[in-house]
Amino acid sequence: MTAGIAGAQPDEPIGGDMGTYRIHCNVDGAKVFFNGDYKGEIAEGILDVPVYVTGTPYRTFTIEKEGYKTYTGTITSVPGKGQVIDIYAKLSALPLVEYGTLHLLVTPTLSTVFLDGSEIGLVPPNGVLIIRDIVPGNHAIQVSKDGYITQDFALFVAKNEVKKVPVTLQPAGSGLLTVSSEPPGGQVFLDGNLIGVTPMSVSDVAVGDHEILISMTGYSDYRQTVTVTEEGATVSADLVASVPSGRVGLSPLVMLGALAGCAFLASRRS
Template sequence: MKKVIAMIMFFGLLVSLAPVAAVAATVGGDEAWFNIHCNVDGASVYFDSDYKGETYSNILTVPVYTTATPYKTITVEKNGYGTWSQDISGYPAAGETQDIYATLNPVPTPLPTLIGGDVGYYTVYCNVDGASVYFNDDYKGVTSNGELTVQVYTTATPYTTYTVKKDGYTSFTSQITDYPSEGDTVKLHATLTPETTPTSTPISVLTVISGLFIAVLGFAVFSRKN
């Protein structure tokens, strides 16, 4: 009788554990990984709408179950950058890793709209970087990579002169005779030349000796006359 009861309890335990094993196999199963590579650190990674973490040292490793309901899309995003998204075309096999590469591009900062009328541009070209540019007496910035672009109102009072200067160079000033229309650019050119430091010419030894000789000779002639 005891053996019968023990066998009944054993089969009952097996029956009770079968659904748990089946659920575990469905929910869990074998594990695989996605390596999400990104050119920006601190980017948030989502599988469908599930947040998975942030990239660090340009990577985030995301574990997935190969027997679970597969994700469909991967999204990578960060403030100040355009959002990247891609469909998941295939899953890695159990124990394997699949690499995904996401590139985030900075969102361009729109140029501020000037108040007071339509906008045109002057581009000042200069042979020296770091030179300060002035329109009349208004400071506009410094040249970089040989140029500086200046926004102006096409309906405002036009500037009449531009000046480009930098320490160690002779300042350049010229008249502004052309004015941009809306959306157009007028090119201005400035060439800075290094300032020359005057140098004194050293007196040669021969010149000194000659001067002394003439002085002594003159003194001797003067003494004889006296």
């Protein structure tokens, strides 16, 4: 990239107390900034930037466009009234990025895929998730699905490469879950799904943490997070009777006083 500031051209009047910076650039559509302030775009190789002669002088200019290396230069002169100062800059094109493509062949389908920590999406029913425009280099992949062991691995994608990677998730282990309550007869919910009434056992519960809810009329709900291993897990709940809302019980002393009062009234009448 090159830039230069040519001498003034007083034969090109601008009028008033204005002067002009005339930017010459080889890339149409490039954006021009003076001291960080946007001034316009290059058209047919030129952009005129009028300035007040008595205004605050500009010190730097920047020219940028996608696909080109940004150029920043120094402004060393201030145009006088009716004066044009030419500034020349040449932008150099950036080398094209030759992206790669990744084909993930995943079993089971509908697994979730992450690339470098960002979610890409679900594996479609055909089992092939295509990720395009991957910057050449090393990348981290994660594939996960409920009921399966998550896979994390790294891979290298070369420029212009179409890399095909098979991924097969293994089913997570399972264990026996046994649930009981006192009193028995409570409805048991596993992760929000009704699975039976206490006492009960259910096999093939996926290894990991699960939410248990036991519900029974007249008793407060019982909740517990249980960790199921391949050796199984057991939940034993002592249900607590609930007090119906709006009903207030009488203390034994008050009840005895009421009975004594009734007996006294009865003796008076007799």
